[in-house]
Amino acid sequence: MNDTNVFYPAALLACLTLTLGGGFASASDYPNKPIRLIAPNEPGGPTDILARTLAQKLSVNLGQSVIVENRAGAGGNIGTQVAAGARPDGYTLVTGNNATFGANITLYKNLPFDPVKGFAPIVLIGFQPNILCVHPSLPVQSVKQFIAYAKENPGKLNYGASGQGQLAHLAAELFKGMTGTNLVYVGYKSAAPALVDLVSGQIHVMFATALSVKQHIQSGKVRPLAVTTARRSAAFPDLPTIAEAGVPGFDATTWHGLFAPAGTPAEIVSRLNTEVNLILKMPDVLKLLESMGADIKGGSSKELADHVQGEIAKWAKVINAAGITLN
Incomplete structure (x- = not known):
């Protein structure tokens, strides 16, 4: 008899466990080592x-170190790609937002x-x-x-934004499309010089982050008209x-979520x-996030999955209508 053609159930089960079930085998005692x-x-x-903040609190709650690893670049794509290719065992997590899990797939x-098939x-x-x-x-x-x-003044008002494809840019394009207005885009390398020009009157309009513009609102140097979120902001x-x-x-909206590899x-x-x-x-987390102008959400994994699908569809329409592309 040729032993190579004989199946050994116990050995086969062990092989399958090692090959397919690394994550499943560790689920019961998760976590038993540091998380990235x-x-x-x-x-x-x-x-x-x-x-x-999440890492610090999770370290305490889970009894294992959660180590933050910054992987910046390409609008968040570099770090997100690293996470997508990681072993799906719960020991690599990634923060995601309206760019990496919304607009970037079209940009x-x-x-x-x-962003949908590659993550949990x-x-x-x-x-x-x-x-x-x-x-x-x-x-x-x-x-x-x-x-x-x-x-009344088509093409005479300009708006500033920190680069093509950023939320401030896309929010303005969404606004233009929904209102039939003609606002001229002026691009900047970051939000700071755009705010300087808004304060000085070099540009007329900006969809600025709440945190960056708060002091200018308080000083009366810019006039706020409304928030971009679906609900009023607690801040x-x-x-x-x-x-x-x-x-x-x-x-x-600028939103933040937590994801794991698919x-x-x-x-x-x-x-x-x-x-x-x-x-x-x-309470301390609520206080910190509120100081950043953030409104807390929470909820189920399905709510985040549905939110990602909606964001991708919404921004695809805006980006395609405006003809925005990034390499």
Whole structure:
């Protein structure tokens, strides 16, 4: 008898366990070693602060170190690609947002990962509103007045944004499409010089992040008209949403979520979802995120999966209509 043609059930089961079940074998005692949390951005920004806050709290709750690894570049694509190629065992996680899990699949012709098929959604962490701001010299006090003024002056008003494909840029293009206004895009390498020009009156409009523009609003150097989120922001409760102020259905939000590579065991995804939802209710975490202008979300993994699908579809329409492409 040729032994190479004989199947040994026990050996076959062991082989299958090693080949296919690395993640499944470790699910019951997860975690038993440090976890890597990839933040696909530079250190020090809001996303990095969020990642480090989660890492600190998860380390305590899970009893294992959670180590943040910054992998910036290409609009978040580099770090996200690293996460997509990692072993799906729960020991590599990644933060995602409206770019990496929304707009980038349409912006980049050859995105090196699939934001839907390549990942297991864990939880939608929260939203950070942008604020539609104008220079005080514009004779407008509301979104409706701004729309009317822009239509009376087609092509004469310009808006600043920190680079093509960034949320401030896409939010303005969404606004243009939904209102029939003609605003001229002025690109910047970052938000800081755009804000300088807005304050000085070199540009007229900006869909600025709440955190970056807050002090200019308080000083009266720029005039806020509305927040870009679907609901009013707890950080700016007196500001209406653009949707309620005259553009029904408008929603252009910086959001943050937590993801794992596709194939990560459901038990691990569920455990992480539970832990992050608990963390998002901690008073010190709430205080920190609110200081960043963030509104906490939480919820199920399915809610994040559905949100990603909706974001991809929404931004694809905007990007294709505006003819925006990035290499």
